[in-house]
Amino acid sequence: xxxxxxxxxxxxxxxxxxxxxxxxxxxxxxxxxxxxxxxxxxxxxxxxxxxxxxxxxxxxxxxxxxxxxxxxxxxxxxxxxxxxxxxxxxxxxxxxxxxxxxxxxxxxxxxxxxxxxxxxxxxxxxxxxxxxxxxxxxxxxxxxxxxxxxxxxxxxxxxxxxxxxxxxxxxxxxxxxxxxxxxxxxxxxxxxxxxxxxxxxxxxxxxxxxxxxxxxxxxxxxxxxxxxxxxxxxxxxxxxxxxxxxxxxxxxxxxxxxxxxxxxxxx
Numbered sequence: 204x205x206x207x208x209x210x211x212x213x214x215x216x217x218x219x220x221x222x223x224x225x226x227x228x229x230x231x232x233x234x235x236x237x238x239x240x241x242x243x244x245x246x247x248x249x250x251x252x253x254x255x256x257x258x259x260x261x262x263x264x265x266x267x268x269x270x271x272x273x274x275x276x277x278x279x280x281x282x283x284x285x286x287x288x289x290x291x292x293x294x295x296x297x298x299x300x301x302x303x304x305x306x307x308x309x310x311x312x313x314x315x316x317x318x319x320x321x322x323x324x325x326x327x328x329x330x331x332x333x334x335x336x337x338x339x340x341x342x343x344x345x346x347x348x349x350x351x352x353x354x355x356x357x358x359x360x361x362x363x364x365x366x367x368x369x370x371x372x373x374x375x376x377x378x379x380x381x382x383x384x385x386x387x388x389x390x391x392x393x394x395x396x397x398x399x400x401x402x403x404x405x406x407x408x409x410x411x412x413x414x415x416x417x418x419x420x421x422x423x424x425x426x427x428x429x430x431x432x433x434x435x436x437x438x439x440x441x442x443x444x445x446x447x448x449x450x451x452x453x454x455x456x457x458x459x460x461x462x463x464x465x466x467x468x469x470x
Contacts, residue, residue: 389429428469
């Protein structure tokens with residue numbers, strides 16, 4: 204066989220026993236989740252700003268960044284809800300290169316996924332406990348969401364994962380808003396099919412179990428830039444792009460239509 208089984212990882216319940224949330228931390232997460240959902244459901248007129256490092260590879264640097272967001276949030280709290288972005292998984296187009304804190308909590312050492320899982324949970328816990336923010340992360344591996352499901356208030360599915368069936372089905376069972384990016388080709392249909400799939404209920408295999416999901420009505424689009432058939436980078440945030448997405452939402456009768464514009468990634 205061309206695959207060596209190196210170590211068995213802790214299951215999510217075991218990791219949560221090692222790093223449990225306090226009552227105050229859980230209260231913070233639930234409050235932020237409710238605020239976020241109220242925006243997606245149109246009960247709040249505020250905007251959502253998801254901001255932070257695309258690759259959260261140094262805990263102290265990430266915490267310093269989030270601390271600096273506290274006075275910013277206070278200034279704009281009537282109009283904007285800030286959700287710090289702590290992306291601990293790093294997608295790679297060719298699968299080569301540094302894959303993020305999850306793989307290598309110490310970028311100078313060999314990959315260690317158990318230490319990586321510990322490090323990502325510890326970092327998200329520090330953010331909630333020390334700053335009062337509850338954060339977002341990218342779902343690079345669907346199995347890993349369960350290690351953070353009591354901490355995250357927002358989940359992103361990247362451009363390279365959005366067409367994957369397991370990402371779509373897992374998103375249908377997540378209890379927080381999930382953003383689906385358009386693929387690197389820019390094809391809206393791929394993104395919209397992902398949103399539609401995630402908004403419906405499914406029965407599928409997850410972490411060795413047969414599970415049934417309820418459907419996630421707060422699944423929505425993230426518009427990122429793309430590369431056209433000639434290899435030219437194109438933006439995806441102009442007025443015409445937003446109108447086109449609204450028309451697509453109406454045609455597919457998607458629920459609670461929301462939109463995040465990714466101002467990085469070719470935009």
